[in-house]
Amino acid sequence: MAPPKALLFDFGGTLDDDGRPxxxxxxxxxxxxxxRVPEAALDRAFYDAxxxxxxxxxxAGLDLAATxxxxxxxxxxxxxxxDPAAAERVARRVVAESRAALARNKPVLERLARRFKLAVVSNFYGNLEGILAAEGLLGLFGAVADSGQVGAEKPDAAIFQWALSRLGVSASEAWMVGDSLKRDMAGAERLGMGHVWLAGPDPKTPPCCADARVLASLTGLEALLAPAEAAR
Known part of the structure; x- marks a missing residue:
């Protein structure tokens, strides 16, 4: 991988967790x-929602907890x-986990923002910019490509290009960091972008390709970048 000028991050499963969508x-x-429904039915209910x-x-204007x-x-x-209260309990657990991960990753992002242009590229609902602002993270990113606003979803090249153009860099000058092989890694690979797979501590599948770098946690990204930075 060439040393990057910019880093693009997925949100769900990347900034707010270590590799779990x-x-x-x-x-x-x-x-x-x-x-107690079958797994396929549970998944359908999740995706329908x-x-x-x-x-x-x-x-509009809703923070992470409300969303x-x-x-x-x-x-x-x-x-x-x-049991409508069950949904409230699930939501509280998810939000608590997400906020713990965002707080853990914030110092990493702050240090990276001093050396790289940063962006978020996410298949989201259209209100991600407000969520990042509420979590104290928006100022670290030069672009937030939310599919609900951009009108394209990963792995479509258009959503990556939207972020790259606002950062003023080409695909070859950026790395994509994400947890999804199909959306993040495949989309970046098609554009010739360096890609870092946030696989979590116990990945169940192999990387997308020989060029992919693999991380267990976003906190390891700086060490991964060090050789590339030294080559500048």
């Missing part, structure tokens, strides 16, 4: 609350319709 985090919490959240609700609460309430009406 939201579904993998929500699934055991719903099980713990007593959801997730995909339709901006259509069903006005998300997750709506997602869980919608899924909960299918999974545990007679």
């Amino acid at each position: 939201w579904l993998e985090r929500f699934r055991p919490l719903w099980r713990a609350e007593g959801a 997730d995909d339709n959240l901006p259509k069903r609700h006005d998300l 997750v609460a709506l997602q869980c309430a919608d899924a909960g009406r299918v999974l545990l319709p007679h």
Whole structure:
């Protein structure tokens, strides 16, 4: 990988967790609350709530807690319709985990922002910029490519290009850091962008390609970048 001028980050599963996408985090919490539906049905309820959240609700100005609460309430009406409090408990757990990860990663991002241009590229609901602002992170990023605002989703090249153009760099001058092989790694690879897979501490699948770097935690990114920075 060439030494980068810019770093692009996914949000869910990357900035707010060490490699676990939201579904993998929500699934055991719903099980713990007593959801006994087949796994495929649980996943459908999650994705129905997730995909339709901006259509069903006005998300403008909502922070992370309010956004997750709506997602869980919608899924909960299918999974545990007679226990609305279960959705509230799941939402609180998810938000607490996310905020702990964001707080852990914030010092890393602050140090990186002194040396690189940073952006977020996320398949989100259209209110990610406000969420980042509420969490005290927005000022670290030169661009926030939220699919709900940009009108394109990863791995479509358009959403990556949207962020790159606002940072004023080419794909070859940036690295993408994300947890999804299909969305983050594949999208970056097609553009010729360096890519870092946040696989978590116990990855179940191999990396996307020989060029991918692999991290267990975002806190290891600075050490991964050190050789490339030294080569500048």
